[in-house]
Amino acid sequence: MDNRSIAVEVVYALADKQKLLRLTVSYGTTVREAALRSGLDAHFPGLDLASSPLGIFGKAVAKPEDRVLEEGERVEIYRPLIADPKEVRKQRAAKAAKAKQEEGGE
Template identity: 80%
Template sequence: MIAVEVVYALADKQKLLRLAVPQGTSAREAALRSEMDSYFPGLDVATSPLGIFGKAVPRPEERTLVEGERVEIYRPLIADPKEVRKQRAAKAALNKAGEAGKSVT
């Protein structure tokens, strides 16, 4: 058996569970064993993206855990970060252009 942690967080609530799992357990298996969905209704652990220590795991079903690792269950993104950055840049450009058009008398 090895000791691992499984974590999930919302803006106002988070949970960290320590588990003892058999050696050879995958990241997905550990997330499922944590039963984190019982603490967070609506969470779909079977399909949620996972990471280990802040790095996304592309195939969590294939990633075998080692002693002491922390599996993170990620929430779905509400907005695409690239799109948000583009919108912010466009707004800043408009503001800058508007300020350039003003003259001080």
Template identity: 70%
Template sequence: MADKSIVVEVAYALPYKQKILSLTVPQGTSMRAAVRLSGIEQHFPEVDPESCPLGVFGKAVPKPDERVLEAGERVEIYRPLIADPKEVRKQRAAKAKAAKAEE
């Protein structure tokens, strides 16, 4: 019996540029393996396929080396956050409190 293949996508985005690569991989391929096979680092040299955080359709996956892909799924490569969201909210709340105190 012939091995089955599935089609998946690997996506990476910067504020000014994005790339979604469609590729055919053997059934049973892990998320990490799909990123390696995609060659995304040729388009974005800063991406390290061995250690970058990954997710599927907007949900982070804690163990991408173990997570097997299903046909049609999109692997997303995540970048480090520029600012800590909790800290930004705290600063915004402090600013709003100060503005309200001035009224």
């Protein structure tokens, strides 16, 4: 059994408030375990650490329950999307096309 420890960071941010915690965890700790151990849900009411999407340095982790952390990594807790970015882009493009059509009479 390996009793080594590693240092990691766990971060969560809202538009007006953010928190970054440095944790020392056992070697073999998963991304989800680090998020749960951070206790950030005490600082952000409504934050569900058990099911929130997670990432490391800006890249989403598909299976945070399986991904083991390495020394110095930063776990990011992501907020749920308010709108689907693809749908927003599609709507913006349609609006721009309509405006261009009305302008040019095409």
